[in-house]
Every structure is written in structure tokens, then in C-alpha cells.
Amino acid sequence: MIIELGHYCLALVLTISFFQFMIPALGVRFNSNSLMKSSFITAYLSFTLILLSFFSLVYAYVTSDFSVSLVAKNSHSLKPLIYKISGVWGNHEGSLLLWVLILTFYSAAVALLGRKLPLKLISLVLSCQGLIASAFISFILFTSNPFIRLFFPEVEGEGFNPILQDFGLAIHPPFLYLGYVGLSVTFSFSIAALLVGKVDTIWVKWVRPWTLIAWVFLTIGIALGSWWAYRELGWGGWWFWDPVENASFMPWLAATALLHSSIVAEKRDTLKAWTILLAIVAFSFSLLGTFIVRSGVLISVHSFASDPSRGLYILMLLIFFTGGALLLFAKKASHLKSGSLFQPLSREGALVINNIIFASAAATVLLGTLYPIFIDAINNSKVSVGPPYFEAVFIPLMVPAILLCAFSPMLSWKRAKLENIMERIVAVFLCSIILTSILVFIYNGSASAFLGVFLGFWLILGTIYEFIMKVGTKISFKKFINRSLNLPRSAYGMSLAHIGVAIFVIGVTVSSAWRIDIEQPITIGDKVIINNIELNFLSVNNVNGPNWIAERGVFEVLQKDKNNEFLYPERRFYPASQVNTSEPAIMSNYIFDLYIVLGESINNNKSYTLRVYYSPFLNWIWLGIICMALGGILSLTDRKHRLGYTTKINSANVNK
Amino acid sequence: MKLITLTLFFIFSSIALTHSQVSYKADNTEAYELYEELRCLVCQNQSLLDSDAPLALDLKKLVLDKLEEGKSKEEIKLFLVERYGEFILLKPTFTIKNILLWVGPLIFVIFGFFTTFIFLRKNPLTKEENVNLTNIEKERLKKIIDRELKE
Numbered sequence: 001m002i003i004e005l006g007h008y009c010l011a012l013v014l015t016i017s018f019f020q021f022m023i024p025a026l027g028v029r030f031n032s033n034s035l036m037k038s039s040f041i042t043a044y045l046s047f048t049l050i051l052l053s054f055f056s057l058v059y060a061y062v063t064s065d066f067s068v069s070l071v072a073k074n075s076h077s078l079k080p081l082i083y084k085i086s087g088v089w090g091n092h093e094g095s096l097l098l099w100v101l102i103l104t105f106y107s108a109a110v111a112l113l114g115r116k117l118p119l120k121l122i123s124l125v126l127s128c129q130g131l132i133a134s135a136f137i138s139f140i141l142f143t144s145n146p147f148i149r150l151f152f153p154e155v156e157g158e159g160f161n162p163i164l165q166d167f168g169l170a171i172h173p174p175f176l177y178l179g180y181v182g183l184s185v186t187f188s189f190s191i192a193a194l195l196v197g198k199v200d201t202i203w204v205k206w207v208r209p210w211t212l213i214a215w216v217f218l219t220i221g222i223a224l225g226s227w228w229a230y231r232e233l234g235w236g237g238w239w240f241w242d243p244v245e246n247a248s249f250m251p252w253l254a255a256t257a258l259l260h261s262s263i264v265a266e267k268r269d270t271l272k273a274w275t276i277l278l279a280i281v282a283f284s285f286s287l288l289g290t291f292i293v294r295s296g297v298l299i300s301v302h303s304f305a306s307d308p309s310r311g312l313y314i315l316m317l318l319i320f321f322t323g324g325a326l327l328l329f330a331k332k333a334s335h336l337k338s339g340s341l342f343q344p345l346s347r348e349g350a351l352v353i354n355n356i357i358f359a360s361a362a363a364t365v366l367l368g369t370l371y372p373i374f375i376d377a378i379n380n381s382k383v384s385v386g387p388p389y390f391e392a393v394f395i396p397l398m399v400p401a402i403l404l405c406a407f408s409p410m411l412s413w414k415r416a417k418l419e420n421i422m423e424r425i426v427a428v429f430l431c432s433i434i435l436t437s438i439l440v441f442i443y444n445g446s447a448s449a450f451l452g453v454f455l456g457f458w459l460i461l462g463t464i465y466e467f468i469m470k471v472g473t474k475i476s477f478k479k480f481i482n483r484s485l486n487l488p489r490s491a492y493g494m495s496l497a498h499i500g501v502a503i504f505v506i507g508v509t510v511s512s513a514w515r516i517d518i519e520q521p522i523t524i525g526d527k528v529i530i531n532n533i534e535l536n537f538l539s540v541n542n543v544n545g546p547n548w549i550a551e552r553g554v555f556e557v558l559q560k561d562k563n564n565e566f567l568y569p570e571r572r573f574y575p576a577s578q579v580n581t582s583e584p585a586i587m588s589n590y591i592f593d594l595y596i597v598l599g600e601s602i603n604n605n606k607s608y609t610l611r612v613y614y615s616p617f618l619n620w621i622w623l624g625i626i627c628m629a630l631g632g633i634l635s636l637t638d639r640k641h642r643l644g645y646t647t648k649i650n651s652a653n654v655n656k
Numbered sequence: 657m658k659l660i661t662l663t664l665f666f667i668f669s670s671i672a673l674t675h676s677q678v679s680y681k682a683d684n685t686e687a688y689e690l691y692e693e694l695r696c697l698v699c700q701n702q703s704l705l706d707s708d709a710p711l712a713l714d715l716k717k718l719v720l721d722k723l724e725e726g727k728s729k730e731e732i733k734l735f736l737v738e739r740y741g742e743f744i745l746l747k748p749t750f751t752i753k754n755i756l757l758w759v760g761p762l763i764f765v766i767f768g769f770f771t772t773f774i775f776l777r778k779n780p781l782t783k784e785e786n787v788n789l790t791n792i793e794k795e796r797l798k799k800i801i802d803r804e805l806k807e
Contacts, residue, residue: 240706
């Protein structure tokens, strides 16, 4: 009964969101306030009903109702509760329902926070959100319905892909979708601005925080997925340039560009057309990502349930929304007035270069990801585009971006003078070169290690220097503290995020340049020495988990002057899905990660293949990403960047 | 400054611990590099380095044997391409056929700079400035603006 109710709610929302699209649009056409105002009600109503619908599916999973086809296919009664819940979005149908839930959530949030915006603008935004919602809900109902019942209910579920049963992955999709779908808000705002025909302060003040929130979620979401890949896939790597990873990386790159261009739009009232275009592109990349993940057009380690007809539908949605938006842009963009002008050498100029680089990076990832399909279509030959390609083209793109990042905050707006900051640039440059040279010389690093470490130092030192200069020099310590406490939070946010990038770059460089891999057979009682760390293979025990059985290796880790620790890599077997998996064991601290994988057993369980990866500074990668996300959150808490920005003048306008 | 010293201290002390053993990788560098650039043909999307599949193990052994025979990396790649097709290379060849793939990123960047150049040409900053000012006045105005912008 609850399932049918959920099903009904979903079908109802299809109509409601269609109304959310149509009625305000008619309201704008015929200048009727009451028609336009209906969009608020439909937005709240859609969210409430989708929430009910979503909970009914959660209910089916939690109670293991195997009369529902989706639950029978993807769940199992013995699964731990958290994975029963996360199983809701661990498949195509359920994850789309989550997608729509988040979409309607954003619409409701925009409606709630935007009550005081000009009615025409906000109702057009909600109308566009309604159109996106109706497209996706019809997609769910007609091709991927999660509520279909089985005529003969199953007694037991078929289980759930074991490698997906992980805490990081359980919360990865919600964060990722909060990011993907968050970009729909800036998209809808851009469409509304194009339709209204003007981009004013309110528009700009709205777009920046909403981009920021989507960007923060996207950052966390991607990091969670990558963290999962690191801990579960068992190869000591954390990024594989896999099509599905690229699918989430492209919107991130576009959102990063958007984030920076919206600063120019907000502070200097220029680059507005470009900001609109980026907002459109960023959301299009989200849709494209959805298409790539679900259509199965590309070979990926993250194979999702895929079906050509679904792929076709999403491709049509993609063409409709992207093509439509771009057409509208082409028609209207020339009417948008560009505000203040600037010289090439200025903060605006630096941010433009940032935008060129990030947009090119996104385009490059797109090119590399789609190239195999393209070549296959043209001359029917198969080509692989893998990590070596992406590393070869991506690093040259990012190096100038990081070089620029350290000193562009020092440039003044509009017209900068290089001589004013030359001294600082030279000081930071020399310091970083000297430090890097010493370190890389002592530790015998390669040229690429030198480059990475240098960039890290350059960015950290440059950012700290810039921060100190912003607060002021030649003042007493007390005054310095006082002044720095009075700085806006967005200033802290930017510095923290940039330092995060630096930490990330150092982590990536050091962990790959000084990584040590060992792969060898090992028998109980043997020991392996890796970088002065002694690993003793003590025993293998059999353990039973909630829905798996495993062989668990016991390794003693001995380090000089430290207490011994133990690591327990496992080889698990999941009877429900008849799958073997390897659970790596990781010893992790801020200096290094020691990652061990117990492989196949050889010679009647006497010996095993052991793989050990020693990666220094690996945790700095995650630390860097956390700093980036925290920087974004700090900026969001800045009073100027409230999500529901209005001014007194605007609310007065509404009351008229 | 304290923060910098502290950071440096951490970096120094921690790299000190990581130093001693780079040698292991150095022995097999060539094999490693090849494994990373070759695709495990039966896997979803993994390099030889990241794969345990039987075919991947065979291929790894083949690579090692060929290296021992004294074949260069390029020769081994060529041999594998002849046998399995270009699909096995994770890094597409730098040839005319793949020109778009390799030149693409450069084109994007050039296009970006070109568009910006056009934009700046169309909207030069000088348009805003008042041409009737004398040179001395311009200097003074510029000084004031620069001072303000600095703050």
C-alpha cells in the first residue's frame, strides 16, 4: 500500500511540476501576478510529495519488501541497515528518484529564500526548474520506474554489489547529486535572466552563493567517490580518469570557472554574458555526466545498470536543455550590457585567464572521454584514452593556473601595476625555488616531483603573503590580530581554499613520486620490509560478517621507536551475490599510507600473493580537498553571500 | 612566519622518513611504465598495473620477457599493437590520425585567448577616460585612482 502511495505521489508530481512550468510562464506572458505566484505553491508541493515518494521506497528497502522488483533485484534481507538505506540510490531507478528529490528540494529552497525577489524573475526561475523536474520525472515513470511490483514476489533478494557496500559510497551519491543538481539553480537563474533581458545586481548576488554551494557539494561528492575507490578497489590509486569519474569532474571544472567568473560579475559588474554561458555549460555537463553514467556508451569500472533506450532519452533531454539554452543565449546575450571595463593586467584579467584554463580543461576532459566513441563512429576502430593521456595534457594546463593563483589575488581590480607586486612575486618565487631545490636534492626527486613541490610551496607562500599584506604590515601584533579578525569571511575562505589546492598538489606529487610498490608471494611467518617498516605475516583467520565470510590476514607492523600495530586485510566472499572481494588494510597518518592487499592464495592456502603500497603524504590529498570545501563553506557564511540575498530597495519594488 | 617554519618542519621531518628506499621502483621502472600505459584487455577499464586478471598476468610476463631480451619500450608497444590493436594503448599514439586529440587542448586555450583579445579590443579601457585632460591632470588622476584601487 505504501509503495502504491509513493508511486501515486510521483505520478502526481509529474502533473504538478508541469503546472510549475506552465502557469508562471503564462503568468509572465499575460502579466498576471496570481498566476506567477502559483509557482511557489507548486514548488513546495512537489518537494513534499517527492519526499513522501522517496520515503516509501526507503520503507520498501528497510522492510525488505521483495514484492517490489527493484528491491528484489538490489537488496538482501541480511544486509546491514545502513546499506539497505543507501541501496535505495545504489541503482539506476532509485538514484534518479534521489536526483529528482534533490531537484525539488532546491526548487523549494529557492522559492522559500526568494520570496522577496522580483516576482517575474523568481517565477521564471521556478518555471524552468519545473520544466527540468517534469522531464526527469517522466523519464523515471516511463523508462525507469522504481515502484514496479513483481507478480510473484521473491522470497529473498538477489543481493547488492558488495564493493558498493561501503560507508563512503553510501553517502557519495547524495553529495554528488547535491552538487550536480545545485547547478540547475544557476542554470535556471541564467535562463530567467536571459528571458527577462537584464542581469542586475540581484541576479549576480544570487548566482555566486548558489554556485558556491553546488561547488562545495560537488567537491565533497567527488572526493568521497575517490576515497571509496582508494579504499575498495585495491590498487592504491585514487583517481583513474575513468569515464564516470570524468563525468563528475567536468561539471566541477566548469563550476570552478563559474565560481571565479561570478566574482568578477559581482564585484565589477562585467563578464555577465560569459557567466551566464558558464552556468549553462556547467549544468549541461551535469546532464552529460548523467548520460554517460547511465547509457553505458563508455566502458567504465563503475558499470551502472544501463539500457540503450534510457540513454537515448537522456541524450534527448541533454540536447533539448543545452541546445535550447544555448539558442536563447545566442539570441539574447548581445543585449546584455557589459559593465566596467578593465585592462588585461588586472584582477579581472587574471580571473579571465583562470576561466580560459578551466574551461579548456573541462573541454579537454570532454574530448578525451568522448574520443573513443567518436573514433569508433568515424572509422570503426577502437582506441583507448587512459590516464597517461589525461596526465600528459592536464598537467600543462593546470601549471599556469596554479602559478597564476598565487599572485592574482594581489593584483588590483581594473588596472594593476606589475611593479607594485613584483617584489612580492620575486620573494615568493625565490623562497619556493630554494626550499624545493633543497628538498628535492636531499630526497632525490625527479623533475616532475620538483615541479609539483615547487607549485605547492609557491601557492602556499603566495597565499599567506597575500593574506598578511591584506591585513597590513608595519602594525603592532595586537592590531594585526584585530584587523585580521575583522576581515570578511570570504577572504579567509579564498585563502583556505587556495592553500587546500597547494596541499592537494603536494600530496598528489609526493605520493606518486615517492611511492613504493611491492608485489610478492608470502607465506605465514614471512616478513616484508618496506622503507624501514617491517611487516610480519602472523596468521590467517576465518571471520563471519553480517552478509559475508572472509579470510582475514593478520600483519604486525613494526616501526623504529614506535609501538607495533596490526593490519587486517581480508578476502571476502558474499554468498548472496557469489562475489569475491579483497578488502585492503590501510595504515594511515599524515606522513604516509601503508596499504596492503591480500591476493589469491597459492599452494593450498599456505601462501598468498601480497601487494604492499607505501605512499608518502597520501592523506594530504584528502586534507587539501577538505580545506577547499571548508574554504567554500567559510565564504558561504560571509554576510555578503547569503543564499537569500535581497536589498531593501528590491523588497520595496515587490510591494509596489 | 611561524606557520611557514612549522609547515617546513613537518615537511622536512616527514620526507626524512620517506627517503631511504626509492631503489625498489628504480629496478623495474621500464616495466612499470609499460604496465601503466597498457590496457588490461579483458577488464572494464584498468591498466595492466592495476589488474590481476589471468590475461593481464600473462601480458605482464610477456613484457618482462621482452625487456629481458633487450627490446626497447617502443618495440614492445609496437609488437603488442600489432597483436591486439591500438586499443591496448592507454595513451593514443601521437600520429596524424589522433591529431585532434593531442592538439585539441591547445586549440581550446588559443580560442579562449583569442576571444578575450577580441573582447578587450572592442571594449578598451581608454574609452572611459576623458581625453580632454592635460597630461599633468591625467598623471594626478591616475595616482589617485591607483591609490584607491590599492586600498
